[in-house]
Amino acid sequence: MSRIVVHAFITLDGVVQAGGGPDEDRDGGFEHGGWMMGYDEQMDKADEGGKLVLEWESRTEALLLGRKTYEIWAGAWGVWDENAEGLQGELTRRYNRIPKYVASRTLTEVGWKNSRLLGPDVPAAVAKLRAEPGGEIRVWGSTELIRTLAEHDLIDEYRLAVYPLVLGTGKKLFSDGFALARLTLAETRALRSGVLVNTYRRSGAV
Secondary structure: OOEEEEEEEEEOOOEOOOOOOOOOOOHHHOOOOOHHHHHHHHHOOOOHHHHHHHHHHOOEEEEEEEHHHHHHHHOOOOOOOOOOOHHHHHHHHHHHHOOEEEEOOOOOOOOOOOEEEOOOOHHHHHHHHHHOOOOEEEEEOOHHHHHHHHHOOOOOEEEEEEEOOOOOOOOEOOOOOOOOOOEEEEEEEEOOOOOEEEEEEEOOOO
16 A cells, blocks of 8 residues: 655745745745745755655655646756756656656646646545555645545645744645644654654554
8 A cells, every 4th residue: 555645845824835936836926935945045054954855755656746736846857957966866867757646627648757647536546546555655735636635535644844934925735624634743853954844644544
């Protein structure tokens, strides 16, 4: 059986929108794009966050992405140089190799290699993937997809890197009406940058 793992960079007030860059996602007139990268550049001189992401992604056997996140990633990891040094090269090679499953009501084809659309019944398709032997299926971004998966009790674990920032606006991971969930804190790690990394698993999970 595989495991669905959500990984998110999140602020104290629950915002997950556009942490990676100023133009990553401007929905709703969001003006704080790149908040996560900016914080790391200033506060994470030892690159603890990058090392942690690399550790986690070494266990990723597939990606599960919503349409918008897929398009952002396909235009970045999907075209970047696999021979680049450091984290970028390592993750580019890995992301190109592993399967990528895309939830979308509008896309009819996906061009990034090893990608495929899940079809109209996303919960059923994900439940089938989850039931198959394998490792971690990683969900990045994709707040609407995460909400749908939570409604069908398909998320096994949340890994949340909590940044000591309050933005006051932006898309939230757990928005109003999010499905009830009872989780167990499995691990917590405080980085020297001030970021607190918490891992939560569904109650009763090993």
